[in-house]
Amino acid sequence: MQPRDSKRAKTLPDPTLLDALDSDLLVRCASYLDADGLARLGRASAAFGTPQAGQQRSLANEAAHQRFRRNATDEERRCLPKHDDESDIGLYRALEKLREPLSFDELAGKGFSLQEQHPARVTHTRCDWSTAVSGHVMRGGRHFVEFTITYNADELAFVHLGVIRPVSLTKDIDLEADWIGNVLPTRVTSRNKHAVSEKLRSQRTA
Incomplete structure (x- = not known):
């Protein structure tokens, strides 16, 4: 059987x-x-x-x-x-x-949120400086990207665009203790935000 x-x-x-x-x-x-x-x-x-x-x-x-x-x-x-x-x-x-469309992989700061189903769109609702970072790495050649910025006409909007080496703005970097609540990489120097500067330098990249 x-x-x-x-x-x-x-x-x-x-x-x-x-x-x-x-x-x-x-x-x-x-x-x-x-x-x-x-x-x-x-x-x-x-x-x-x-x-x-x-x-x-x-x-x-x-x-x-x-x-x-x-x-x-x-x-x-x-x-x-x-x-x-x-x-x-x-x-x-x-x-x-x-x-693929450029997307934001790291949000550093306050009042930031990704729009659902749209990783290339972010919304900011605070007055503090915050930074959205894409993980896209430029190896060579020429790269192009376009940004559409919308804001409330009754409020001032300041936007800085820039390129940095592949580092994290949040890894072992405290928002309050190191960034003092404002994440603005374009203003980081060895004199201004020395601790953040050293922590970014310590991150090894290829």
Whole structure:
């Protein structure tokens, strides 16, 4: 007598079946995934995540390499020089992020809030200085961004725009003790806000 669930049991696919498939076919199948999907595929399957004998790249990285080579424009290539220790999946992820609208990843200060479903929009409702920071990193080339600023005509609005190296304005930096309630990086010097200056200097970036 067979167990009740025997008809429902399914045989797991033999992992050696992948060996019978052509590498070019596997790379083509993998190329339909985005960068995060390729990273997960490489972690889940040694066949995709480990370079095969005589190959410089794993199948997952080769798929990312081919997608970047086919899809990136000349201007995008100039904006994204590849780091020496960077994987092809990492470079392809950078290309995906470069094409997304600029978003604000860190809000430092008081009275700030992100608008729901719109990470590129922030609302400020206080008189204190606050700063919204994007995590976008400019590696090279030319970058362009446009900002639309709206405010109440009965109130004054002061907006500073700038570019800084990839640092955090809140990591180990206290809003009250260090920033004194006003987060204004454009005014940070070794004389004015010395503690903040030293903490920003201590953050190592590539």
